[in-house]
Amino acid sequence: MTATLTTPALRIGPYAVDPPVVLAPMAGITNVAFRQLCQEYGAGLYVCEMITARAVVERHPGTMHMMTFAEGERPRSMQLYGVDPKTMREAVKIVVGEGLADHVDANFGCPVAKVTRKGGGAALPFKRRLFADIVRASVEAAEPAGVPFTVKFRVGIDDEHHTYLDAGRIAEAEGASAVALHARTAAQRYSGQADWSRISRLKEAVTGIPVLGNGDIFTASDALRMMAQTGCDGVVVGRGCLGRPWLFGELEAAFAGRPVPEGPNLGEVARVLRRHADLLVRHDGVDKAMRDLRKHMAWYFMGFPVGSSLRRRFAMVSAPDELDELIGQLDHDAPFPADALGPRGRQGSPGKVTLPHGWLDDPDDPCVPEGADLMHSGG
Ligand SMILES: Cc1cc2nc3c(=O)[nH]c(=O)nc-3n(C[C@H](O)[C@H](O)[C@H](O)COP(=O)(O)O)c2cc1C
Known part of the structure; x- marks a missing residue:
């Protein structure tokens, strides 16, 4: 049986995403050229590099340049990063109101110390009320224009502090159009294996909006396996397409039940x-x-x-x-290496997550540390 027979179409707000495949936002990677290259192989939703909400509000020239989309690229899918409701609301208003984006995603998965130290990225969903306020403010800014707002997060801070089930339920309750789970904790960074059973649990907890699974899809069969094992509504592909933009063609073939083409020489x-x-x-x-x-x-x-x-x-x-x-110096006939699993990109080793002092004492404390909305890159 093929995935098309078992998988209903993925809808994110007004958009049918068919095949149900999303290019993961990757800072420094998913710029307009890389997205265009990937889109030449297959359909899906292609998210831009993460953009800092404060930089949008301040109209930082470098940031405005990052919002470049190819002519005809639709939907123009943009990921924002922010840590306070007011700035996120303003940034969403700008990108939606000025017709710069047709879909807005928010990054709550970044494990980088300079982000989590300020309470941003993967640290933020621990503060349930603040997280809810940010999602609500963003949805309120996006909704009038019919632009869907989605949320991407990790399993939690570490194994003692899982946040994903609450984050999913809150995002759904506050009007998000879909959620995506990178099935690792922030403490894991990119090490070890993504725990797909978390995606299944999120799918059970979040029933009214699509749940996208993310983590360790390196081949088309990985994607089908994740869909079958977890019941997720779509897959988000990150490192698997680095140096392999044709993976999107392989995914399209696999989801349509066609044979997956051989890797290129x-x-x-x-x-x-x-x-x-x-x-x-x-x-x-x-x-x-x-x-x-x-x-x-x-x-x-x-x-x-x-x-x-x-x-x-x-x-x-x-x-x-x-x-x-x-x-000209390459051996053009060298066949695609059968045993290569694909680039894992950055792996990082697991480690303690750097948090603001006392961050874990009160999960409902909505305080945002001074100067928290910093510029950064990374996911
Ligand atoms: C170089 C790089 C940059 C990333 N930047 C972001 C980012 O800006 N926003 C985000 O939500 N995730 C970011 N991520 C995380 C990916 O979107 C994805 O969640 C992660 O790589 C796991 O998926 P994978 O196993 O398919 O790579 C980044 C990952 C990499 C490797």
Whole structure:
């Protein structure tokens, strides 16, 4: 039986997301060029890099540039990060009111110390009332324009402080259009395995809006397995598509019950890499494009027979001509490595989550520390 026969269509507000696949927001990765590249392989919902709510309100020029979408990219899906209801309301009002976004997601999953130390990211859902206030304020700002607001979070701070079931119930009660769970705690960072049984439990707790599952989808069959095992309404794919934008084509085929195409050989990967470079140059100019592309090189060549000195040269490429010259040196016939599981991107080791003093003493204390809405990148 195929997933299409067992899986009802995913709807997020007014949008049918078919196949039920979402590109995870990834800071420094899911810019307009990368989204466009992924969208060339398959349909789904493609979320932009995380944008700081305060920077939107202050109309930070770099932030406004991050809100670039390709012509015809619909829905324009934007993730915001904020820690207080007022700033989030204002930011949502701006991006919705000025027609910059058709879907707004909020990031409550960031485990980075400089964020959790201020009570943001994955620390925030522990403060149930504050979390509810932020969701309500954002929904109130988005709803009049018919723009759905969704929420992404982790299992909790650590194994002693799980927040996901309450976060899901609160988000639903306050009018969110869907929730997405990265099935790890903040203390886990990206280590170990995502615990998909948490997604099943969230699905039982949240019955009126779609529940999206996230964590460790590296192949199309992982996605089908997550849907079948957890009953989730859709999947969110992060590190699995790094250096592998064609994964979205494989997901589309799998969800339609078609055979999943073979992975590309090295020559085809080089063509994808070249296309990625072109898209980046078009949006950002050569210098920024090459800087951005360099971080994707190791992911593109993962498992392929590319010598270390050639890899190093790719990782320092500074111009499209040079890229072409290096591509010419690759063994284009090298087949896709059958045993490569795919790039895991950043893994990070587990560790204690840095929190504001006394944060865990009172889960309902809605205080926000001074200067909490800091600029940052990371998820
Ligand atoms: C480089 C990188 C940047 C990320 N940035 C964000 C972010 O800005 N917002 C967010 O909600 N999650 C962010 N994440 C987390 C992913 O969206 C996703 O939840 C996580 O990678 C788990 O999914 P995966 O196992 O498919 O990678 C980031 C992850 C990575 C690897």
